[in-house]
Amino acid sequence: xxxxxxxxxFRTRIDEQLSSFVAxxxxxxxxxxxxxEPFVDAAATFVSGGKRLRPxxxxxxxxxxxxxxxxxxxxxxxxSFEWLQASAxxxxxxxxxxxxxxxxxxxxxxxxxxxxxGNSVGDAAQFGRSVALLLGDLMLSWxxxxxxxxxxxxxxxxxxxxxxxxTEVVAGQYLDVVGQTRPEFSxxxxxxxxxxxxxxxxxERPLHVGAALAGADDELLAILSAFGLPLxxxxxxxxxxxxxxxxxxxxxxxAGDDLREGKRTVLIARTxxxxxxxxxxxxxxxxGNGEYIAQLRELIISTGADAAVEEDIASLEREAEAAxxxxxxxxxxxxxxxxxxxxxRNH
Amino acid sequence: xxxxxxxxxFRTRIDEQLSSFVAxxxxxxxxxxxxxEPFVDAAATFVSGGKRLRPxxxxxxxxxxxxxxxxxxxxxxxxSFEWLQASAxxxxxxxxxxxxxxxxxxxxxxxxxxxxxGNSVGDAAQFGRSVALLLGDLMLSWxxxxxxxxxxxxxxxxxxxxxxxxTEVVAGQYLDVVGQTRPEFSxxxxxxxxxxxxxxxxxERPLHVGAALAGADDELLAILSAFGLPLxxxxxxxxxxxxxxxxxxxxxxxAGDDLREGKRTVLIARTxxxxxxxxxxxxxxxxGNGEYIAQLRELIISTGADAAVEEDIASLEREAEAAxxxxxxxxxxxxxxxxxxxxxRNH
Numbered sequence: 001x002x003x004x005x006x007x008x009x010f011r012t013r014i015d016e017q018l019s020s021f022v023a024x025x026x027x028x029x030x031x032x033x034x035x036x037e038p039f040v041d042a043a044a045t046f047v048s049g050g051k052r053l054r055p056x057x058x059x060x061x062x063x064x065x066x067x068x069x070x071x072x073x074x075x076x077x078x079x080s081f082e083w084l085q086a087s088a089x090x091x092x093x094x095x096x097x098x099x100x101x102x103x104x105x106x107x108x109x110x111x112x113x114x115x116x117x118g119n120s121v122g123d124a125a126q127f128g129r130s131v132a133l134l135l136g137d138l139m140l141s142w143x144x145x146x147x148x149x150x151x152x153x154x155x156x157x158x159x160x161x162x163x164x165x166x167t168e169v170v171a172g173q174y175l176d177v178v179g180q181t182r183p184e185f186s187x188x189x190x191x192x193x194x195x196x197x198x199x200x201x202x203x204e205r206p207l208h209v210g211a212a213l214a215g216a217d218d219e220l221l222a223i224l225s226a227f228g229l230p231l232x233x234x235x236x237x238x239x240x241x242x243x244x245x246x247x248x249x250x251x252x253x254x255a256g257d258d259l260r261e262g263k264r265t266v267l268i269a270r271t272x273x274x275x276x277x278x279x280x281x282x283x284x285x286x287x288g289n290g291e292y293i294a295q296l297r298e299l300i301i302s303t304g305a306d307a308a309v310e311e312d313i314a315s316l317e318r319e320a321e322a323a324x325x326x327x328x329x330x331x332x333x334x335x336x337x338x339x340x341x342x343x344x345r346n347h
Numbered sequence: 348x349x350x351x352x353x354x355x356x357f358r359t360r361i362d363e364q365l366s367s368f369v370a371x372x373x374x375x376x377x378x379x380x381x382x383x384e385p386f387v388d389a390a391a392t393f394v395s396g397g398k399r400l401r402p403x404x405x406x407x408x409x410x411x412x413x414x415x416x417x418x419x420x421x422x423x424x425x426x427s428f429e430w431l432q433a434s435a436x437x438x439x440x441x442x443x444x445x446x447x448x449x450x451x452x453x454x455x456x457x458x459x460x461x462x463x464x465g466n467s468v469g470d471a472a473q474f475g476r477s478v479a480l481l482l483g484d485l486m487l488s489w490x491x492x493x494x495x496x497x498x499x500x501x502x503x504x505x506x507x508x509x510x511x512x513x514t515e516v517v518a519g520q521y522l523d524v525v526g527q528t529r530p531e532f533s534x535x536x537x538x539x540x541x542x543x544x545x546x547x548x549x550x551e552r553p554l555h556v557g558a559a560l561a562g563a564d565d566e567l568l569a570i571l572s573a574f575g576l577p578l579x580x581x582x583x584x585x586x587x588x589x590x591x592x593x594x595x596x597x598x599x600x601x602a603g604d605d606l607r608e609g610k611r612t613v614l615i616a617r618t619x620x621x622x623x624x625x626x627x628x629x630x631x632x633x634x635g636n637g638e639y640i641a642q643l644r645e646l647i648i649s650t651g652a653d654a655a656v657e658e659d660i661a662s663l664e665r666e667a668e669a670a671x672x673x674x675x676x677x678x679x680x681x682x683x684x685x686x687x688x689x690x691x692r693n694h
Binding site: 035 | 375
């Protein structure tokens with residue numbers, strides 16, 4: 001049995017993979033024109049943040065399926081998820097018009113500011129949006145390129161799950177965007193978005209990719225779904241709770257950010273199904289309006305929606321735990337730590 | 348020697364590949380939720396237009412390198428370029444705020460209208476933009492997925508050139524976007540954008556991908572560059588001419604569309620370097636303003652910029668022709684027809 005990788009050592013190894021990949025791309029791109037330097041640098045900076053959650057699950061899937069812990073190819077494959085995530089975040093910020101990401105300006109705002117500060121003509125905001133769009137496209141292509149060049153023998157088997165992952169996350173985002181246009185929305189609708197946009201994308205598919213790269217059979221992949229899907233749902237519900245009640249000092253996001261943005265989360269759906277006409281009116285008026293944060297928090301607590309979501313999380317954790325118990329001791333060891341990190345966190 | 352494929356028969360075979368791919372994706376996605384149906388349908392509709400230029404060059408590269416004309420895997424690989432192109436067009440229309448594409452509403456306008464016509468809440472324009480962004484991302488992932496599943500033995504060799512192609516086209520678009528923010532721009536700047544955004548993307552790299560899939564050696568790949576780059580540049584210069592002087596009945600775009608959009612083309616750069624202060628002032632004021640189309644056309648003609656660009660095209664064609672002459676008779680046969688289609692066209 002191999003030791004579970006120390007989180008910070010793993011992070012360093014993932015960062016090394018990303019740096020080395022971006023250095024190669026940079027050499028090639030700057031050759032095409034020096035103007036491309038700030039563009040590549042923005043990609044490198046943007047990917048340097050984050051929790052490396054998807055690489056961790058991918059690597060855990062590899063270990064659980066009996067992959068060699070010292071194989072470097074799996075690190076490249078695992079790290080490639082960070083380009084996919086960076087692309088999704090750049091495009092998310094663009095769709096939401098978000099000003100910041102992890103306490104720094106979002107890409108479109110960053111390049112808008114560079115335009116305004118320089119001797120530039122044309123619309124600065126439009127320039128910023130174009131650059132964020134293109135950088136997201138570039139990073140999406142890079143995720144595939146990095147993954148495919150991992151040089152593992154089972155790369156095609158892993159790619160099946162990566163392809164599913166990429167289609168599912170866009171489908172989940174689309175369902176989310178469509179959901180926002182509906183006057184009413186149910187807990188079931190909100191949970192479906194959670195499943196595709198978060199649970200599959202963040203946990204189940206990275207586990208599958210790693211496991212398939214190590215030659216996992218269908219039985220193991222099914223157990224990883226039984227473990228990863230409820231865990232991923234619990235992970236997102238924890239995120240929803242932090243988006244409303246999280247400490248800005250710890251989360252790095254403004255207090256009540258999800259309420260200000262008007263996100264249609266499971267927490268809000270649970271509130272809507274438990275409140276009266278006055279409460280639903282407050283939700284209609286207050287969601288997406290920063291002035292109503294305190295009132296909305298009160299409504300969520302008074303209806304018991306927060307407690308209900310905590311119960312959802314606990315029940316999903318038990319489900320994941322039950323799936324975990326069917327695996328061997330070594331597999332349990334690799335996955336339990338990650339499981340706790342995903343749901344018992346404050347940021 | 349095999350016969351050059353009849354263009355319309357080839358088109359049908361490419362369309363079949365795309366339809367079969369999208370049918371598989373549709374079955375999978377609609378399973379995730381019926382709301383996804385219009386999303387997949389929009390992708391299928393959007394990819395159904397177009398000249399299939401990149402698939403044609405990819406297939407020609409395959410034939411020139413000795414690939415079997417009856418192999419179906421090359422059709423899947425060639426068709427995958429259409430998803431890349433559809434993604435680029437969806438995102439281009441978003442960046443440019445274009446209302447139409449091939450005479451139909453652009454994706455963001457299409458979904459904006461669906462939002463407005465339905466019982467929807469929120470900002471219709473923002474909804475349309477989000478859908479176009481997500482659909483572009485999905486189609487970009489699909490291009491890779493379709494390519495990788497072509498089941499040709501040399502798929503990794505082909506992928507090297509596809510990866511280059513995808514990075515180069517985004518780099519070219521970025522250089523274009525940056526160029527638009529500069530008060531001045533030169534013929535050299537404009538030609539660099541042409542090289543990456545068009546010549547490599549549309550002709551050189553599709554040829555390389557097809558040839559590499561058939562096991563081409565470095566010598567053949569170098570000849571295909573010597574042929575494809577000047578041809579691709581000529582292709583884009585022809586596009587620039589049509590964007591100013593093309594017949595709307597034939598091009599499907601409004602007359603003088605490039606002038607209305609204020610595109611910084613080689614044709615405009617050639618005009619700027621040949622005119623006087625008054626002409627440059629007209630360019631500054633008139634580019635991007637539909638009221639100045641007639642005046643700008645007159646300026647382009649009076650400076651002789653149009654004739655200069657026609658000379659550029661002729662000279663690039665001679666360059667491509669010289670490279671072609673170094674290939675065998677069969678290769679010349681496969682490429683000459685495509686060459687004429689790319690530069691001697693009216694749409």
